[in-house]
Amino acid sequence: MKDLGLEKFQDTVAGCLVRHKSIIDVLTKINETSARVNRAVSKSVTSCGCIQINAKKQQVPAEISLYELVSYMDTHVQGKLCDDCKEIIEQEIGNHLFYLAALCNILGLNMKDIICNENEKLSTLGIYNLS
Template identity: 50%
Template structure:
């Protein structure tokens, strides 16, 4: 399997994006694709039932460090996506990434550089950079 390159993907997006080239089209398609991800996850719960969501207030002991907090928090998802739901959610996430790449193209932002910069920031700041 060949290594994947976001640069190649970004170039491919630039080649095929014709109809929705306007920044307004890109922004609204990005929002629409985010909604479709939400809908696909919801349908995995309500229609398929392969996963369940059991949400409640997150709680953790008060005498732990911030870095230990992740050991006490949950994503509220129980079960595993079936193959059909996993494929559908993957398709919707891919579509979302397509429009993110289109947005990067519009503003001449190299996606590999952007992600490398963000990864470096995460490495330097760790979880504190997400506050």
């Protein structure tokens, strides 16, 4: 797929958002789509089984540097998403991005600027950006 660009996506969302144009509607839809992403990931574990979650306490040695910490942290995910689960999760994330773009439109924010600013902050602060 060709690079669409965030500004084009945000413009497309502006043209498609009809029913849920109120900020209250958009905020509740963001919560709903976030829950749907969580549910889709959970179903990949509980219904499909293509991935597993093996959650346990992170084991971090006491005398390591912050730079070494990343090699000790675990995602707790084992396996790989099957094509069906991947498609469903991508669709749910896409819906979530739609409402994030809608929120940006309502508030007069530019998603590209937000992402560029966040990237700049991450690039500058690196691992010290532990927020």
